[in-house]
Amino acid sequence: MKRNYFLTQKTGVTLTISPTCHSLTAKNIDAQTYFSQKSEWVLLEIEHEALQTQIDLSNLPDYVLVFLEENDCNWKVAGATYCINKHEGAFSILTPFRKVLFIPYKAEIDINSLAHVSFEKM
Helix, strand or coil: CCCCEEEEEEECEEEECCCEEEEEEEEEEEHHCCCCCCCCCCEEEEEECCCEEEEEEECCCHHHHHHHHECEEEEEEEEEEEECCCCCCCEEEEEEECEEEEEEHHHHHHHEEEEEEEECCC
16 A cells, blocks of 8 residues: 655645655664665554564664654654764664654754654555
């Protein structure tokens, strides 16, 4: 099933986005595995029963991670963080969220202005 995705800011401005989507059941995720291009938008949809998911961000290019709370076809932005890998070494996060949108840092999206991600099924 193909979807069209939309990133809406609090001002009402909506951007059409085309993330590469991955549905995962693992509790420990090596994020680098799911990126094929350096500035690719990626959406991870995590499906398991554990309370937390560990996402290894080591060696990943600079990204903004947006955590989404699911509500049918409208996912509210519940939080965000930066993944800036300036030094070598292990870097990972734990998250309770099941939807994580990776936005390239160079896209210069103001994370404070984000309201929700929505989609329409095609």
